[in-house]
Amino acid sequence: MKWSDFRDKRAAELGERLIVRSVEESMTRGTVVLKSADEPRNKHQSVTLLEAIAEFEFDCCIGGARRDEEKARAKERIMSFRDEFGQWDPKNQRPELWNLYNARSHKGENIRAFPISNWTEMDVWQYIEREGLELPSIYFAHQRDVVLRGGAMMPVNVPLADGSVINVPKAGETVENRLVRFRTVGDITCTAPVESDADTVAKIVLETATTTITERGATRLDDQTSEASMEQRKKEGYF
Amino acid sequence: MNPSPTHSDSLLRFMTCGSVDDGKSTLIGRLLFDTKTILADTLNQIEKTSKKRGMEAVDLSLLTDGLQAEREQGITIDVAYRYFSTGTRKYIIADSPGHEQYTRNMVTAASTANLAIILIDARRGVLTQTRRHSYLAKLVGIPHLVVAVNKMDLVGHDQAVFDRICGEYRAFADEIGLGDVRFHSDVRAEWRQHRRPWRGHALVQRPDLARRARGRPGAHTERAEAFRFPVQYVCRPQASDDPELHDYRGFMGRVESGAVRVGDRVTALPSGQSSVVKRIELGAVSLPEAIHEQSVSLLLEDEIDVSRGDMLVPSDEQPMVTKEIEGMVCWFSETPLSPARTYLVRHTTRTSKAKVAAIDYKVDVNTLAQEPATALAMNDIARIRLRLAQPLAVDPYSDNRATGAFIVIDETTNNTVGAGMVTGAAPL
Incomplete structure (x- = not known):
């Protein structure tokens, strides 16, 4: 099942109202301008996110970020304060002690809550296994067209909802059909899968235990632009 | 928050105390390396950065210093959390800076730790900073301490040096009333065996520690606590x-x-x-x-x-309901604590307005001397009394971390400006 169908099905099961905002909408509004058609869109998600927070006046947003994912995230609070510009100020964070969380904010400001901050990638998979949770198929091994680019396997010729296709192979790149799965799911313009034949949760748990690269290491091209890319994006409002 | 109650029984949260020079980063790096937590791409990355800075060896402190400013200045500013697992047990390390101006970060890291590793440089012995770290560990109620004497090679693996440091520390520990203190003597043996400085993995996996340091954040005193x-x-x-x-x-x-x-x-x-x-x-x-x-x-x-x-x-084991508490606080804010102002006190799930009724004394964290004070500056530790607008149900912090701990919030900025531990309370 396609991940978005999975998402919609889950929302229907819970009987909850699902709000979706996309970078494409921000592009239509003119608040996101791409330098080129194939520019990674990940950092632009901050714009869309901040627009959605303003639109609905959310005072708290819950995210699934974890400290073990990335070195800037290792410094993140469970209740993380963002000012009226959505900025994270890593040098000036609220101390967080015991289980006493300070989620206070003024109007226009925002709290990002990360309840699974202290989980590791392994914890997540063990939890999924123990609770028998259902997942979108993108997390399991599947065949996919990729090209090798910058040490990562970039998914190519990805169709979008509006019928257009992104991640078109560049001249000289060879498209290969490989057995892959996504360890982390982000914007397809900068998120690469890993080679894997793990088609069950049990196999993924095993693979996670024996992997020699980090979750974002060979998979997130957005993290690789500089040593502090994540920190920079978070300062601008990113999750 | 842990994945499950069953998982948390095998989770140990610990912290390391010491400055970069004491080998703290090396210890953490070693722990992560031995447990195969540092994966290939991370190692490549820090190798690259170390080389870029003209260092000969890989700088393991880059593993925990995640912020740009920390890397620029080569210092640890904030608490970083690192995760590793040995197969039978999961561990969370809180790495906090050791200098005096970061007392507040150490208190933060200590608040969720069940064990602290205090590093001592064999050449220097028990220093002022060792005393400060130990006092803070005691203040925040960490039940287990491991004193790790490092750099034994630089004193020629002299048993007499080790024994003297242990003796000196033991005397100090007794003076401030530290409970479970262990000295890591294995360091020397392992030196001989492996010719390498730290087998951190072995250090935390020692069966006596694993057995004794039950990783239960909800029961930090590790005694039978009342239902709250x-x-x-x-x-x-x-x-x-x-x-x-x-x-x-x-x-x-x-x-x-x-x-x-x-x-x-x-x-x-x-x-x-x-x-x-x-x-x-x-x-x-x-x-x-x-x-x-x-x-x-x-x-x-x-x-x-x-x-x-x-x-x-x-009904038969109640905390005290009070509108006046006495507690040890650590002040976090650059704006001094002022008895003239009204603050918010967050205790369990209740928030109350509060005024400082008195600052009994301030503690010199280096000499442990008590001094009079009229205001508190950042990193100050003091005993204060608070008057509360709403009643709180408190236990002494030494009996129960959850119902004895509170934070102080500035109403204007909403910042967390202090943390406190209840030592006493007046009945309603």
Whole structure:
């Protein structure tokens, strides 16, 4: 099942109202301008996110970020304060002690809550296994067209909802059909899968235990632009 | 928050105390390396960065110094958390800076730790900073300390040096009343065996530590603690046509300490009304008993007045309900604590306005001398008395971390400006 169908099905099961905002909408509004058609869109998600927070006046947003994912995230609070510009100020964070969380904010400001901050990638998979949770198929091994680019396997010729296709192979790149799965799911313009034949949760748990690269290491091209890319994006409002 | 109560039984949260020069980063790096937590791409990355800076060896401090400013200045500013697992047990390391101006970060890291590793440079012995770290560990109630004497090679692996340092530390530990202190003597043996400085893995995996340091954040005192259930939310599905649900009133929250069973008599504080536990629900499952760290809904036999911020406790084992507390605080803010101002005190799920009635004394963290004070600056540690607008149900921090801890919030900025540990309270 396609991940978005999975998402919609889950929302229907819970009987909850699902709000979706996309970078494409921000592009239509003119608040996101791409330098080129194939520019990674990940950092632009901050714009869309901040627009959605303003639109609905959310005072708290819950995210699934974890400290073990990335070195800037290792410094993140469970209740993380963002000012009226959505900025994270890593040098000036609220101390967080015991289980006493300070989620206070003024109007226009925002709290990002990360309840699974202290989980590791392994914890997540063990939890999924123990609770028998259902997942979108993108997390399991599947065949996919990729090209090798910058040490990562970039998914190519990805169709979008509006019928257009992104991640078109560049001249000289060879498209290969490989057995892959996504360890982390982000914007397809900068998120690469890993080679894997793990088609069950049990196999993924095993693979996670024996992997020699980090979750974002060979998979997130957005993290690789500089040593502090994540920190920079978070300062601008990113999750 | 841990994946599950069963997982947390095998989780140990610990912190390391010492400065970069003491080999703290090397210890952490070693722990992560030995447990194969540093994966190839991370190692490549820090190798690249180390080389870029003209260092000969890989700088393991780059593993924990994640912020740009920290890397620029080569210092640790904030607490970083690192995770590793040995197969049988999971570990969370809180790495905090060791210098005096970062006392507040150390207090933060200590608040969730069950064990602290205090590093001592064999050439320098017990220093002022060793005393400060130990005092803070004691203040925040870390039940287990490991004193690791490092750089033994630089004193020629001299047993006499090791024994002298241990003796000196032991005397100091007795003076401030530290409980479980162990000295890591294996260092020397391992030196000879492996010719390498740290086998951190072995250090935390020592069976005596693994057995004794039960990783239970909810029961930091590691003694049988009384049941404490601060109410987070009252669940009343009002729009329901279902007659079962129509009268449903579930008190939702986390069991902060102890345990509760169906049939137990409980009292709601501060009201003092009591009832009997009718049902315990964990999600859709009914349980006969709930233990610390479980987030559950409690249903009572009688309709008594309970709202968010109230606490359910055993009727025969109650905390003190008070509007005046005495506690040790660590001040976090650049704006000094002023007795003229009104603050907010957050204690369990309740927030109350508070005024500083008195600053009894300030502690010199280096000499442990008590000094008079009229205001508190950042990183100051002091005993203060607070008057509260609303009653709180408190236990002394030494009996219960969850109901003895509080934070101080600045009403204007909403910043957390201080952290406190209850030492005493006046009855209502």
